[in-house]
Amino acid sequence: MLVAEVLVARKDDLGRRGEDCAAEYLARAGYTVVERNWRCGQGEIDLIVAKDGDIVFVEVKTRSGTGYGHPFEAITVAKLARLRRLAGAWCAQFEPRARHIRIDAIAVIARPGQPPVVEHLEGVF
């Protein structure tokens, strides 16, 4: 493998671990995980969870440190807008009569050799 491919693989791996952490965290907080990494033509939703009749679409952002800024800072307006469109697409397909939907953001800071830190922001859109 080339060096660049190794780095990308490592990055994907970090992202996957972050999503695992986030799913675990949400499960402990009383959410039911509905779907993970749902894909359609427009993109991907990291996590879809449900609690008390609310359907929550979650963007998970993972970093191995804050040297290049907090993970939340990487969630831009454009990214949120895409997530909102994807949420609509998912509802149209699986849950046309969804009562309440919400968009959340989760930041996972996984410093090497330390337990990952999870931060959760509700209703960011």
Add this chain to the structure above:
Amino acid sequence: MGLARTHSVALIGLAGSLVEVEADISSQLPGMRLIGLPDAALAEAAERVRAAAKNSGCALNGHRLTVNLSPAALRKHGSGFDLAIAVACLAADGVVPAASVGAVVHIGELALDGRLRPTPGMLPAVIAAARLGHRTVMVPAGNADEAALVPGIRVVGVASLRDALIWHGARLDPQEVEVLCAPAEDDPADESLDLLDVVGNDEAILALQVAAAGGHHLFMLGPPGAGKTMLAARLPGLLPDLGPAASLEVSSLRSLSGRPVGRSLITRPPLESPHHTITAAAMVGGGSGQIRPGAAARASHGVLFLDEAPEFAGAVLDALRQPLESGRISIHRANAIAHFPARFQLVLAANPCPCGQYGAGDQECTCPPNARRRYLARISGPLLDRIDIQLTVTRVTAAQLRISADAGRLSSAVARHRVLAARETAAERLAGTPWTLNSQVSGPWLRSTERRLGAPVTAMLDRALERGGITMRGYDRILRVAWSVADLAGVARPGPDEVGQALYLRKGMAS
């Protein structure tokens, strides 16, 4: 989450109003939102504050910061709110005590490394803070001298955001930084211009002194090379030092136009000599967002010299009529009105015709009579009517040059003493009236029974009035100048000589 507030000052013209800066932290994605009608420079404060806070060792909270500048309907300009925004945000985050931050007015622009830059308009802003009852103001160290000129308010000069936070009680170690200073004084007042340099032109020198003594506006007409510009540039040197209120006003206007004020108030009258291509907005002040003072306001308490007056656009000259009458300029915009002081002494200089040679004697004028008449007609009657002293200046002849070498010439220092004495005499006489200078006195007061000059004294004037050579308004103006001539000569009341001189100074050009 956290909420904190502090204060800063917004300027409209010279008047400042207090702005409350509130910062709120809410549980949202990171970002800073600035509300309360900021202009473009102020809207960029978010980026400056974020970087400055990070580089000062106390990064802003990683959540949504909402900063409100209240009153929300007042438009706010410039970068002077950076410091207030930064400390409000950090106080909301609990880095510094909110109580300490709330009791201080903060003014200053942040550099990305956290240092504070000197901010234009500091002097009027601090004056406003003091007037509105605030006791402590925090300013950039580079502006601290300027802010300290305002009496009755405690000035805290800080070099960086870090120093500001430490002053408020943050647990940070002090870090020595290089203080950002305002650029050095660009044009130290030229005191080298002395009346001694003027050769011949004795009546022009007298006219300058009379103008300085009575605060009269002056019009000089003469061919090129007669020394009009040279004379006008020496008028500020004859004026007395500015009083405390006037020097505060002059320094404030200087600060507002972004020029350095230094560590002491300006005590010498300013001289503004705009080029004749100046626009009306540049003359009286204006600007679409921030309303800035023009040349006429900057010349307040000093001299506004318009060289080649007929070359100025008519609208520009006529824009001066209101300030000449009221002593102040009001600039109206849809959302605000700005007032500037404009109590300047106007000095106009003009050639008699486009080629400049008309009446010069040694060369033929090549202008057709029509062009000649049109040239001076560009200075409108109403404007000319407000000018007390109208004088013809002639070229110096070889004979005058030879004579003047021997004759004792007058130095600016001596002339200033005479002017000062004359002004004191006038102020004594005018005690109990709203006026301090002869040029401000109303006609009826001059002609009242106790001030009336005897018939033999005004005989010459009365004859001129009867013949229609002067109007009643012109009559009053000559009386005013006559009082100035008398004050200058140390005479208690104008006699026939003084009235004669005043008539000469008025009738120097045919009007």
